[in-house]
Amino acid sequence: MISRDERPISAVPRVVVAALVVTLAAQIIWQSAxxxxxxxxxxxxxxxxxxxxxxxxxxxxxxxxxxTTLYLQAFDNQPGISIPFRELDYTRVIEWLNSIxxxxxxxxxxxxxxxxxxxxxxxxxxERLMFDFVHxxxxxxxxxxxxxxxxxxxxxxxxxxxxxxxxQYAREIARLAPAAPAWARQMQxxxxxxxxxxxxxxxxxxxxxxxxxIKDKYELRFLMDRLEELEKKAEKSSSPSKN
Amino acid sequence: MGRQQIATLARxxxxxxxxxxxxxxxxxxxxxxxxxxxxxxxxAITESARIQIAFSAAATRLVSVFVLxxxxxxxxxxxxxxxxxxxxLSFDLRRADYILGRLLGFILxxxxxxLLAGLPQIMLAPLPAALQWSCSLALELVIVSALSVFCILTxxxxxxxxxxxxxxxxxxxxxxxxxxxxxxxxxxxxxLSNRVMGxxxxxxxxxxxxxDRFTQSAWLVDGAAGWHTVGNCALQALLYTALLVAAAMFxxxxxxx
Numbered sequence: 001m002i003s004r005d006e007r008p009i010s011a012v013p014r015v016v017v018a019a020l021v022v023t024l025a026a027q028i029i030w031q032s033a034x035x036x037x038x039x040x041x042x043x044x045x046x047x048x049x050x051x052x053x054x055x056x057x058x059x060x061x062x063x064x065x066x067x068t069t070l071y072l073q074a075f076d077n078q079p080g081i082s083i084p085f086r087e088l089d090y091t092r093v094i095e096w097l098n099s100i101x102x103x104x105x106x107x108x109x110x111x112x113x114x115x116x117x118x119x120x121x122x123x124x125x126x127e128r129l130m131f132d133f134v135h136x137x138x139x140x141x142x143x144x145x146x147x148x149x150x151x152x153x154x155x156x157x158x159x160x161x162x163x164x165x166x167x168q169y170a171r172e173i174a175r176l177a178p179a180a181p182a183w184a185r186q187m188q189x190x191x192x193x194x195x196x197x198x199x200x201x202x203x204x205x206x207x208x209x210x211x212x213x214i215k216d217k218y219e220l221r222f223l224m225d226r227l228e229e230l231e232k233k234a235e236k237s238s239s240p241s242k243n
Numbered sequence: 244m245g246r247q248q249i250a251t252l253a254r255x256x257x258x259x260x261x262x263x264x265x266x267x268x269x270x271x272x273x274x275x276x277x278x279x280x281x282x283x284x285x286x287a288i289t290e291s292a293r294i295q296i297a298f299s300a301a302a303t304r305l306v307s308v309f310v311l312x313x314x315x316x317x318x319x320x321x322x323x324x325x326x327x328x329x330x331x332l333s334f335d336l337r338r339a340d341y342i343l344g345r346l347l348g349f350i351l352x353x354x355x356x357x358l359l360a361g362l363p364q365i366m367l368a369p370l371p372a373a374l375q376w377s378c379s380l381a382l383e384l385v386i387v388s389a390l391s392v393f394c395i396l397t398x399x400x401x402x403x404x405x406x407x408x409x410x411x412x413x414x415x416x417x418x419x420x421x422x423x424x425x426x427x428x429x430x431x432x433x434x435l436s437n438r439v440m441g442x443x444x445x446x447x448x449x450x451x452x453x454x455d456r457f458t459q460s461a462w463l464v465d466g467a468a469g470w471h472t473v474g475n476c477a478l479q480a481l482l483y484t485a486l487l488v489a490a491a492m493f494x495x496x497x498x499x500x
């Protein structure tokens with residue numbers, strides 16, 4: 001190794017010192033004169049094909065899925081600019097979410113993002129796109145993904161005020177996801193009640209009770225109380241008005 | 244200025260590159276990149292040509308910088324270790340001429356590499372865009388040559404010099420994004436620490452070359468950048484290479500060999 005003993009600055013020819021000072025000053029002046037970088041929202045590109053992603057994962061698709069999730073999640077915060085979710089191209093977002101789920105089908109993160117992040121924008125069309133994505137993914141593995149469809153059903157009821165769509169989702173949870181807890185499978189009863197379809201709700205509860213599938217005594221009690229309330233409500237609505 | 248000595252040193256630098264088969268190594272690396280780009284194109288469902296060009300250009304740029312800087316660093320380290328530097332300087336040769344001669348040789352190698360790297364892009368992208376991209380790559384490689392010479396003369400060992408070159412290059416390419424983030428933070432936008440950090444980043448940007456404006460793949464896929472942009476890159480490359488040469492000379496003259 002060369003010795004690091006240094007000579008004094010006076011050993012350096014003056015022309016070299018002058019060149020250093022002049023070029024440094026010129027560089028600073030040049031860079032100062034350049035326009036400042038301007039923040040510009042970049043459009044979300046299409047994700048790479050899933051086969052390319054699998055190769056890029058080097059046999060570790062789960063970490064790549066997680067990294068891709070974080071990339072997508074951070075996309076709204078580009079350098080120097082924050083993009084509202086509603087300005088993202090939702091078709092592209094769904095393509096990314098599909099790719100992530102293809103890499104890691106057990107992961108719940110993309111569905112959480114769809115239901116809670118991208119599905120909460122004040123834009124009904126975009127919300128519907130996200131709920132449709134959640135619904136499609138639910139159909140592929142109902143027992144694993146029922147909770148996100150339940151979230152979508154509640155959002156359809158309260159945010160979109162689309163009770164028929166909420167009911168459709170609730171019915172599919174009851175029909176296709178036996179591993180879902182009772183509240184999720186019985187959500188359709190409340191929805192039917194909200195829709196004024198008291199008779200349908202009564203028939204549904206009666207069917208559930210008669211099927212013998214309900215073993216939990218608290219659940220049985222809850223359903224019986226609910227049936228009783230519905231009957232009272234039905235009587236009240238059918239009795240003639242005192243006025 | 245010893246023009247003859249500078250030319251001799253440059254000629255020997257070129258001869259060394261030829262004898263160590265740098266050209267063949269670089270051609271093999273380019274062929275691998277081209278093959279990988281073709282493979283990526285086959286995988287793509289849509290925009291396959293666009294993906295192939297962008298992958299090929301971005302990977303070629305990185306490979307060129309990597310191969311050139313590593314070659315320069317190892318070449319000079321070998322010269323230090325073999326005491327070739329002491330032997331060379333024992334002749335009637337100024338230290339400044341040694342730096343200029345070696346750098347001239349490396350710059351000629353950089354230009355040849357940029358020419359080779361541009362050939363696949365000419366096949367894939369429109370000619371004006373590919374020419375502008377290749378010119379810009381040549382200018383970028385000139386800066387990288389000067390940076391590598393400066394680093395190895397300053398640090399004298401391969402590991403710290405290579406780490407510095409890599410860190411410097413990545414920072415120079417990411418500087419625009421770093422400036423934007425520091426200027427518009429998402430949280431606590433008005434705090435003192437953010438303002439201080441913003442000024443520090445701006446100050447750092449003044450002494451770094453704006454490599455993010457060089458050799459963009461977007462020129463090949465979205466439309467040529469225009470010769471004005473390449474001219475701007477040329478001025479920046481000229482200025483920064485001069486600065487690095489002056490810094491390398493300053494450090495080299497202060498050293499006791």
